[in-house]
Amino acid sequence: MDFSELKSVCGGCTIRELCLPAGLSDEEVLLLDQHMAHRQVVKKGDSLYRTGDAFRSLFAVSTGFFKTSILHEDGRAQVTGFQMAGEILGLDAISTDQHICDAVALEDSAVCEITFDRFEELGQLMSNLQHRFNKTLSREIVRDQGVMLLLGSMRSEERLAAFLVNLAKRFSMRKQSGSELVLRMTREDIGSYLGLKLETVSRILSRFHDQQLLDVKGRNVRILDQQGLNKLIEGS
Amino acid sequence: MDFSELKSVCGGCTIRELCLPAGLSDEEVLLLDQHMAHRQVVKKGDSLYRTGDAFRSLFAVSTGFFKTSILHEDGRAQVTGFQMAGEILGLDAISTDQHICDAVALEDSAVCEITFDRFEELGQLMSNLQHRFNKTLSREIVRDQGVMLLLGSMRSEERLAAFLVNLAKRFSMRKQSGSELVLRMTREDIGSYLGLKLETVSRILSRFHDQQLLDVKGRNVRILDQQGLNKLIEGS
DNA sequence: CTTGTTTTTTGATCCATATCAAAATATAGA
DNA sequence: TCTATATTTTGATATGGATCAAAAAACAAG
Secondary structure (H helix, E strand, C coil): CCCCEECCCHHHCCCHHHCCCCCCCHHHHHHHHHHCCCEEEECCCCEEECCCCECCEEEEEEECEEEEEEECCCCCEEEEEEEECCCEECHHHHHCCECCCEEEECCCEEEEEEEHHHHHHHHHHCHHHHHHHHHHHHHHHHHHHHHHHHHHHCCHHHHHHHHHHHHHHHHHHCCCCCCEEECCCCHHHHHHHHCCCHHHHHHHHHHHHHCCCEEEECCEEEECCHHHHHHHHHCC | CCCCEECCCHHHCCCHHHCCCCCCCHHHHHHHHHHCCCEEEECCCCEEECCCCECCEEEEEEECEEEEEEECCCCCEEEEEEEECCCEECHHHHHCCECCCEEEECCCEEEEEEEHHHHHHHHHHCHHHHHHHHHHHHHHHHHHHHHHHHHHHCCHHHHHHHHHHHHHHHHHHCCCCCCEEECCCCHHHHHHHHCCCHHHHHHHHHHHHHCCCEEEECCEEEECCHHHHHHHHCCC
16 A cells, blocks of 8 residues: 555545535535545555455545455455445445455556544534435445345356446446446456356357457457347346 | 334343444433334235335334345346344335335344434434444445355355354344254245255255254254354365 | 566366256145 | 145256366566
């Protein structure tokens, strides 16, 4: 971790509506801004926090891309999510005051930090912020249950289609192309997240390519047939 | 839904420390009590709420046993959890103000209801309550990620062992036997939760029986070798 | 650019779990 | 109680994805 530190400025942030300040008035954002710790750079491959670290702060991804993963005692790891701009890291640690996963930057990234004690104080001051934060936590629960559905009852092709469609949606909400994806993670990361082996991920990407659903060139994926992918997810 | 209604009384509740009032002072519990809506009976097989229902209230399981399940459009269903006394139902609905799963009683049960608007007001009054509730939401995130680990990287025997050990732990926290389990759910429910088919669940239970890990008689399961199960989970 | 390392692709084979089927058992309703 | 229905067990077989293996491609460091 580390590094260059700049004052966070939610007020001027382009993704403010996708992040903690969502739905707050300008005055409220100002107050939040005053309590944000600082902005940190996290280099590709570095971790923002590791399993077992004491929990002090939440982090909002400002730019870049992260993965979170749990490590099972026997070495097995499970990727539990990928986070992009505006998404919050550290929510799982509130429960025990310890981080229960590793958060690793998959490209050079920046995060905005806010100490959780401060944040809870702010929540008492701004019922609006607290209300939104309740929703943020709940949204994470919904997301996780979506992954449970995926892992528990979808076949490999459906899982991968759902994964790609989800990524595309999140990119396009951020005004980035919703069809030209640059995958920041390895096939192994994708496989871990989807409960598949990396070879299976690779094979299915090739198959989707053959079926003209995608144009795959390494980590550059272009979605050619969004409809086709959606049909797959429904379990045709 | 519904049914006989009694005033909730957290103050005198035996599982108060496992439920929303956990960690509150007597005065605070009294205040919470005043805002609880009422106690409701839910008969076996009935649902407390269904997917799509408007979200108004959280429910704390008072007695009994529930399952929650998401239904995929094409009919497939995924059981996302089993809830027992003290556990909170409805957390996922905060995010969208709509329930995104069905909550069905697996035995005659009772729940304590609190409208979420009221609850949020209370949270503003009692920072302690809000703090605990943040932890409750976070704990649900941790639980869900545990299920992701289970579905994503454990083999069928490990999943079932983890499931049984988890159930046993939760029963024993409630002063019930941690070795004599009465499964309230069908093999199919267990299978859905664990991403397995009901036949697989049945076969593994039989295998555990043969290996003297369990004594299985229909839905009555006695854990004979807790250690053995734990060893399985570690992935021997 | 070159070299070593990591990641990705593709093929051949295997196996854990699904599927199909049918009997046995348990549960609920009359 | 008896009867109908739902659940569970067990067997036989099939299959989706894992595993093992090796070449190809991409990437990072000097």
